[in-house]
Amino acid sequence: MWIIKIGGSLLGAPELQYWLDLIVKLSNGQVIIVPGGGLFANAVREAQQLSNSNDAVAHQLALLAMDQFGILLAGMHADLVTASSELEIAERGWQHQGIVWLPSKMVLADQTIPQNWQVTSDSLSAWLANKLGAEQLILLKSKSLINDQKDQSILAQCLVEEDLIDPNFVHYIAGNNYQTWLLNKADYSIFEQGFNVKSLQEKGLRINTDG
16 A cells, blocks of 8 residues: 655646546556645635644644645546545545545544644654555645755755655654655656655665664
């Protein structure tokens, strides 16, 4: 199973439809899309400022923002379906469908997840990968990725400083068996013959917490 997090910043980008088409065509029920929050999460940030509500409330609203973007993604392709529980994910997988995860139900049930803005859809995609025993986790980014072979001991911190991952992401991927990658939104063409690790190794920026 592969987890692909699609950031809200891809909304309106022509590459987004290519990714959705590929996932529907080639995933065979084994790729799960994790939606970002995008403009829906930005609305939550603005509402929090206007209302003076606390981070716990904003956390709940931000999860619903991810649900909204997930529903929107599913609405962009007739063959994508949503899933909000492990059972629904398994059922959609057995049916060989393209799956969009709606996170609010599962995440709100886990009280160990910090309820603040330091945990974004990046960390939640890693949380889901842990829960489902995924093999690969990919974060799609709109920003250009420069793979300059930074030492892994400093790579993660550099990515945090560049706002490419959230501060808690490394904590969630540490000690797990799956591989973690960053890809640019334009890299969809590497999977035109199917989702495979060799293509990831050629284009992806890997985050390896084992050093």
